[in-house]
Amino acid sequence: MRLLSTIVACLALAGLVARGSAQDQSFREEPDSVAVRQGETVTLTCAIDNVAGIVQWTKDNFALGSDRALPGYPRFTITGDVNRGQYNLLVQDTLLEDDGTYQCQASPTETQQGIRSQNAQLTIYLPPDNPVIEEGSSVSVIAGQPKNVTCRADNGKPAATLTWWKDGQEITEGITYITEDAGEKRKNGVSILTLNPSVDDHGKVLTCQSSNPAMDANKETTTQLNVEHTPVVVVQSDPPLVEEGSSVSLSCESRANPGEVRSSSGSRNDVNYQWKKNGVVLAGENGQVLRLNNVRREDNLQVFTCDATNAVGTNSANITLSVQYGPEPLKTTGQVIVDRGTSATLVCKWSGNPSPTIMWTKKGSSSVLGTGDTLTFPIVDQSHSGTYQCTAVVPGSGEDSREVVLIVNGPPIISSFEVQYASSGDEGQIECLSSNSPPPSRMAWTWNGIMLDTGTEGRFTAEQRDVHGGRLSVLTVSKVQAGDFAEYNCTVWNRLGLTSKIITLRQKEPLPLAAIVGGAVAGLVLILVIVLLVFVFCHRRRKKQGASNESITRLEVRADGQETPPKEKVEIIHRDHEAAKDKVPPPPPQRKYYITADYDDRDYSSKTSLGAPPPWTPPGGTYQDYKNGNLYSNPYNNYSSYPAVSEHSYERASIASRASRASEAQKKPRMMTHV
Secondary structure (H helix, E strand, O other): OHHHHHHHHHHHHHHHHHHHHOOOOEEEEOOOOEEEEOOOOEEEOOEEEOOOOOEEEEEOOEEEEOOOOOOOOOOEEEEOOHHHOEOEEEEOOOOHHHOEEEEEEEOOOOOOOOEEOOOEEEEEEEOOOOOEEOOOOEEEEEOOOOEEEEEEEEEEEOOOEEEEEEOOEEEOOOEEEEEEEEEOOEEEEEEEEEEOOOHHHOOOEEEEEEEOOOOOOOEEEEEEEEEEEEEEEEEEEEOOOEEOOOOEEEEEEEEEEOOOOEOOOOOOOOOEEEEEEOOEEOOOOOOOEEEEOOOOHHHOOOEEEEEEEOOOOEEEEEEEOOEEEEEEEEEEOOEEEEEOOOOEEEEEEEEEEOOOEEEEEEOOOOOEEEEOOEEEEOOOOHHHOEEEEEEEEEOOOEEEEEEEEEEEEOOOOEOOOOEEEEOOOOOEEEEEEEOOOOOOOEEEEEEOOEEEOOEEEOOEEEEEEEEOOEEEEEEEEOOOOHHHOOEEEEEEEEOOEEEEEEEEEEEOOOOOHHHHHHHHHHHHHHHHHHHHHHHHHHHHHHHOOOOOOOEOOEEOOOOOOOOOOOOOOEEOOEOOOHHHHHOOOOOOOOOOEOOOOOOOOOOOOOOOOOOOOOOOOOOOOOEEOOOOOOEEOOHHHHOOOOOOOOHHHHHHHHHHHHHHHHHHHHHOOOOEOEO
16 A cells, blocks of 8 residues: 555656646747848747746847837837737838847746747848949050959948949959948948950940849949050952952051041041061052052062051051962973883972963873873883873963973884885895884894894995984895895894894885876876867857857967866957958967967976876884984885886877877867967
8 A cells, every 4th residue: 555655646746747847938939030121121020838937039139128019119019919929029110220130038937947049130231332433434445455444332231243244245254353341231342354355345335233132123334445456457459369460459458546447538547557578668658558560470479568557556467469370380300211110200380370270181182191280100111101291271371281201111112114125236225213212222133044233244234323213223235136035133122121023125116107107198088178178168159159240269278287277368350340350450470370289388308207106105103204303114115016117108108198189189170279
């Protein structure tokens, strides 16, 4: 029983303790920090449960009083439902002096301790003064030289935030911001802008903009930049591309501060000019325009400089003169000699403006092999040998060309006819021409077991000489015999090998007599046809004169065997009229008349030549003449296979021709012909 009584007593005591702790005063709601603009109303909240002590507010640890009306602070009032433990602090028409730290407190009692709320900071915002740029409404700066521009907005709480703008674009670099204490919790905001002005900044507007929590809208101030700079110079050419021999004007346009813009209209300015050519001052040339006459190709790429000077300094601009001219050769490899199987590069460099277009062709061909300064053959053979042309073209200025000779060294090439001719009993010659590079080191003839380089062997003599296009070896045979018409081996050596060629000597055949006679007969037939046509024409014309008039026709006709129209001369005399008869002049003295077939009075002597037949061209191509540089050919090859015609043959043909003409004349009508 005693134990049970003890337990009951303890439980009763614990209940009393619990009831006492539950009734201690405590904060149900504590004030928070707040910021307001000056003049606004603000409420700091405070709610306490089980209030036992006296409730009051403190500002910066100074008690404002426990009376809810807070006498002495007409703008301060404690508001709220007391029965609910509400002790809110109402501050009306706040002033800067209201800015501080506030706390809600409940004093202790005999049985309870006092309580304090957390600190609540009341911040009062004040707008700053209008921003000001210390340099004024215009700031003079020099291009390229740093310049500080200062903007400030004073007496703000907090200090004003300042930003910079240039022609509407915010500036974010080169800015230093500081604050200054203005007293009474106010601050001055100061922003320093470091400018690096350029010429393009001239006339632009700088804006300083301030902001603050107490402001409904940002405020700003502006200043205009006056950027002083040396002249900005531009040199122009008129025309831009100058034709050789023409004139050109170089104009110097400048933009300067101080100094007005210099223009072609001749506006007044404070800028001085000076011209230079390749860095050398041109005496007396101190105007805006430099005139150049009769420009030559040597003036191309010459540098002309215009110096423009104002109060700030001097600035310059250059222009490189562009002169249009036709192609001019700079470098040409006139001759390139390489061995077969190697590479070859032909060089042909030109100058011109605009730059010339260079095309390569092989002489005698229009096919373009390449373009540019060089023409390269990776691997050459002797077929590449020849003359190449590089042609340079400048549009509008003409074209020009140069030749480059490519010589490909290789084994000898023999350029001679395989068949050559000689006459029995006469002197005969067999020719062997080596026409390539390198020159032959040896040339030899071989026949009938005989080898002869130079010198004489019996009736055979070998000679060598340099000719245009190569080296010629001639084997001369005196008093050619039938056994000499045979095959001869010409062998040529050089450092790259040897080449042999079999040349056959054949007997030269005379021109056949039948060919001569046939040509003469054909000529006579042509002459007779012409005479007959003339006679028919005259006969028809005479019939048209009328049957009453008897006419004597004097007709002069000359036929020279050519295919040209015959000449006529006709004179009609009327016998029936004495008056007409009296007018006929007497015949000239010693006039002789004879019957003729109307041929001209050519002297057909027995020595008249009918002309040599056209030369016979053997197959196989053409060769260079070693005597005069023309195409080479063996003089013995200028004859055909016809047998030779002797003088007696020509004489017989002439006599036969004259006899034939006389016979034909007897068959024709007789005409009165005067000679």
